[in-house]
Amino acid sequence: xxxxxxxxxxxxxDGLAARSFTSSELTNAYITAIEAARALNAxxxxxxxxxxxxxxxxxxxxxxxEGGPLGGIPLGIKDLFATKDVRTTACxxxxxxxxxxxxxxxxxxxxxxxxxxLGKLNNDEFxxxxxxxxxxxxPVVNPWRRDxxxxxxxxxxxxxxxxxxxxxxxxxxxxxxxxGGSIRQPAGFTGIVGMKPTYGRCSRWGIVAFASSLDQxxxxxxxxxxxxxxxxxxxxxxxxxxxxxxxxxxxFEAAIGKSVRGMKIGIPKEYRLDGMPDEIEKLWSQGxxxxxxxxxxxVEVSLPHTKYALPAYYIVAPAEASSNLARYDxxxxxxxxxxxxxxxxYEKTRAEGFGVEVRRRIMIGTYVLSAGYYDAYYLRxxxxxxxxxxxxxxxxxxxxxxxxxxxxxxxxFGIGEKGGADPVEMYLNDIFxxxxxxxxxxxxxxxxxxxxxxxxxxxQLIGRPFDEQTLFSLAEVIEQAAGRFTxxxxxx
Numbered sequence: 354x355x356x357x358x359x360x361x362x363x364x365x366x367d368g369l370a371a372r373s374f375t376s377s378e379l380t381n382a383y384i385t386a387i388e389a390a391r392a393l394n395a396x397x398x399x400x401x402x403x404x405x406x407x408x409x410x411x412x413x414x415x416x417x418x419e420g421g422p423l424g425g426i427p428l429g430i431k432d433l434f435a436t437k438d439v440r441t442t443a444c445x446x447x448x449x450x451x452x453x454x455x456x457x458x459x460x461x462x463x464x465x466x467x468x469x470x471l472g473k474l475n476n477d478e479f480x481x482x483x484x485x486x487x488x489x490x491x492p493v494v495n496p497w498r499r500d501x502x503x504x505x506x507x508x509x510x511x512x513x514x515x516x517x518x519x520x521x522x523x524x525x526x527x528x529x530x531x532x533g534g535s536i537r538q539p540a541g542f543t544g545i546v547g548m549k550p551t552y553g554r555c556s557r558w559g560i561v562a563f564a565s566s567l568d569q570x571x572x573x574x575x576x577x578x579x580x581x582x583x584x585x586x587x588x589x590x591x592x593x594x595x596x597x598x599x600x601x602x603x604x605f606e607a608a609i610g611k612s613v614r615g616m617k618i619g620i621p622k623e624y625r626l627d628g629m630p631d632e633i634e635k636l637w638s639q640g641x642x643x644x645x646x647x648x649x650x651x652v653e654v655s656l657p658h659t660k661y662a663l664p665a666y667y668i669v670a671p672a673e674a675s676s677n678l679a680r681y682d683x684x685x686x687x688x689x690x691x692x693x694x695x696x697x698x699y700e701k702t703r704a705e706g707f708g709v710e711v712r713r714r715i716m717i718g719t720y721v722l723s724a725g726y727y728d729a730y731y732l733r734x735x736x737x738x739x740x741x742x743x744x745x746x747x748x749x750x751x752x753x754x755x756x757x758x759x760x761x762x763x764x765x766f767g768i769g770e771k772g773g774a775d776p777v778e779m780y781l782n783d784i785f786x787x788x789x790x791x792x793x794x795x796x797x798x799x800x801x802x803x804x805x806x807x808x809x810x811x812x813q814l815i816g817r818p819f820d821e822q823t824l825f826s827l828a829e830v831i832e833q834a835a836g837r838f839t840x841x842x843x844x845x
Contacts, residue, residue, distance in 0.1 A: 357382040362426060362525040362579035369415055369425045376415065376425025380408035380469055383427045387471065387523050389845035390496075395518040397432055397490045398440055398473040407469040414467065421467030423586055429524040431515050432473040433480055434460050434570075435559040439470070443561040444488035445478045447706025448687045457559025458591045459528060459570045466586045471524050475514030478708045479678065480530055480563040483538060483782040485513025486768060487710045495543055495765050496521040496840040500807035506765040509539030509782070512573070516543040519573045520840060526574040526583045530560060532567045533666055534786025537798035540573060541760035541811030544800040544838035546580045546828065547573050549786075551819045552793035553598035556591030564673035565596075567666075567790045576837065577799060577829045581605035584821065600819065608822035609829050614648030616827070619748050619756040623659040624785060626762070633759050633810065636802045640757055640812040643834040644827060654753060656744040659788055661737045666787040667780060668721050668734035674711075675718030681706065713776065742792040749817045755827055758785050760798040760811035785813060795821045799828040801835045809838045 357379050360368065368374055384401045404427060411425035435441050435453040442448040456464070464470070477487040484507035485493040493513040495506040497520070508517040512529030516539035519527050529536040531549035540547025548571045555570040562568060572583035585606065590599040620641060625634070641651050683689035683702030690705050692698035707715065721730035748756065762784055772779030789796040794815055801812040812831060816824040 358386050358522040361576050362574055362582055363576070365426060365525055366423070366582070370420065376408040376411040376469060377405065379425060380404050380427045380471070383471055383524060390521055390523055392844045393494045393496060393517050393521055394491055395475055395493055395514045395521065395523060396429065396472045397442070397444060397475045397488070397514065400439060400470055400472045403439070404469050404471050411467050411469060421465070422582070423463060424467030425469060426467065426525050427469040427471045428463060429471050429474045429515060429518045429527040430460055431476050431512055431528050431530060433476055433530050433561045434528055435561070436460055436470065436473065439473065441473065441561070442489070443479050444476050444490055445706065445708065445711065446489045446688055447681045447702070451687050455559060458556035458593065459560070459587050462586050462589065468586070474518055474527060477511035477513070478711050479561065479674070480511035480532055480535055481674065481710050481714055482510040483534070483779050484771070485510040485539070487708050489708065492768050493517050494768070496844065497543060497765060497808055498840070498843065505768045506808075507542065507768055509542035509761075509765065511535040513539050515573050516540055516545060516547070519543070519545050519575060521844070526572055526579055528570060528587070529573050530563075530568055530570050531790065532563050532670060533790050534783040536571045536573065537786050537796055537813055538761055538782060540798040542765040542809070544809030544840070545573055545575050546577050546800070546832070547571065547798045548580050548584055548821065548824070549789060549796045550584065550588060550821055551795045553596050554588050554795070554819065554821070556589070556594040556597045558591055558593040562677040564670040565677060566673060567670060569790070577825055577832050578606060578609045580797070581609060581825045598819070603822055605822060605825055608825040611826045612648065613644065613826055613830055616649045616754040616823070617752050618644050618649045618651050618827070619654035619753040620651055621654050621656045621659065621756060621758060623656050624758045626784070630763060632804050633762065636810050636812065637757070637759050640801050640831055643831055644757065647830045649827070652753065654748045654751075654756065656748070656788065658737060658740045658744050662741055662788040662791055663780065663784055665734040665737040665741070666783070666791060667717070668730050669738065669791075671714040671718035672722050672731050673718070675715045675722065678711070678715055738791045741788055745792045745794060745815070754817070754823055756815040758813045758815065760785060760813040764804045764806065764808035764810055789815055794818060795824055797824045797828050799831050800838045801831055803838070
């Protein structure tokens with residue numbers, strides 16, 4: 354039998370439907386792979402017994418012809434998604450061993466469609482980070498290495514565990530969340546596909562909140578088709594989430610292979626940054642050539658407020674985080690550090706429970722929301738956000754179907770190499786991705802090449818609101834031209 358973990362999600366789905374193998378066999382193959390890959394630290398909680406039970410139940414349903422769109426497919430879930438009766442911590446000490454009594458809407462839809470839970474995946478604490486080094490469970494290791502080097506590299510963040518697990522073939526797909534690039538940047542660093550849907554396309558209910566006006570759930574997978582399959586199950590209106598949009602969920606997979614002839618693709622001049630590596634520039638041009646060869650028309654566009662996106666984001670996101678994280682007080686659940694009185698208990702619990710980066714963002718957020726500074730910082734950042742959104746609207750009004758940019762400003766870097774003395778150095782990793790969140794648009798990262806050290810590099814496509822189908826069609830053109838990328842296996 355073919356190594357089951359080498360199959361794509363679509364191939365595994367078809368094999369299960371044809372009874373070529375069972376979900377139990379597929380799930381056991383992944384459980385074995387996970388056990389052999391603990392050096393990557395991708396999973397913070399493995400659930401093999403639950404996975405085997407879910408796989409057996411899936412096999413029964415498949416035998417009855419009731420398998421569902423994801424019947425028997427083993428997935429990993431970012432530890433930001435509440436999973437009923439399965440520990441959910443947001444990779445923070447302050448949540449301790451919190452076990453939810455409820456299921457997030459996104460994961461409930463995956464289980465509804467027949468998927469199997471392999472375990473919970475590592476992420477930056479409360480999704481605050483660009484390298485997955487802020488997790489209380491320790492950093493995730495990228496399955497890729499530089500040619501001839503044994504240096505451990507970051508997988509990107511905050512969804513680094515999800516990206517690493519998918520790239521290392523420890524699951525067929527995974528959930529992520531994207532607040533400023535936390536799906537697309539790690540996808541770019543690990544040579545896989547990551548989709549950040551339009552804000553409101555997927556429910557946020559049951560997902561630990563970071564910045565509520567920016568957070569959006571989305572899928573990781575090894576191919577564009579696989580990502581589209583997961584996206585259909587994850588998306589949909591949820592009355593429990595007031596930001597969830599009530600509109601039909603398309604068959605995203607049907608967009609795969611559709612002609613892109615005649616589509617107008619914008620190339621934003623503001624994304625040509627000073628000091629951008631030549632290999633990123635070359636990759637960007639190559640991606641544009643591939644789309645042009647497929648019949649798309651390339652046009653230069655301007656997004657003049659791009660340069661303000663990162664500073665505005667790092668005002669809006671910490672402000673919302675300071676508000677959202679006020680609920681972690683040691684009273685109702687999670688960590689509690691005793692104090693002389695309730696105020697002392699609050700202070701000690703939060704000081705011990707939150708990591709350095711989370712504390713930093715809470716302090717920034719509290720500052721910009723405080724009296725005397727609200728207008729100068731937060732209100733001004735929101736006005737800039739409106740201008741960023743208008744830049745995109747103006748492009749799309751000119752008939753542009755999608756915008757092509759690099760996904761990241763570099764390939765993956767070494768664990769501990771960035772951000773130690775200067776946090777802004779780490780924040781700059783999100784320079785190509787934050788505009789999409791500020792405008793609430795869909796974006797997809799697709800692997801497109803490798804750098805001189807053999808590490809994967811990705812391109813990003815930004816789409817019109819609720820037009821993820823066009824992004825899947827365009828991304829598949831790049832995928833077909835670039836091929837797929839698999840890291841040499843060194844961890845087992």
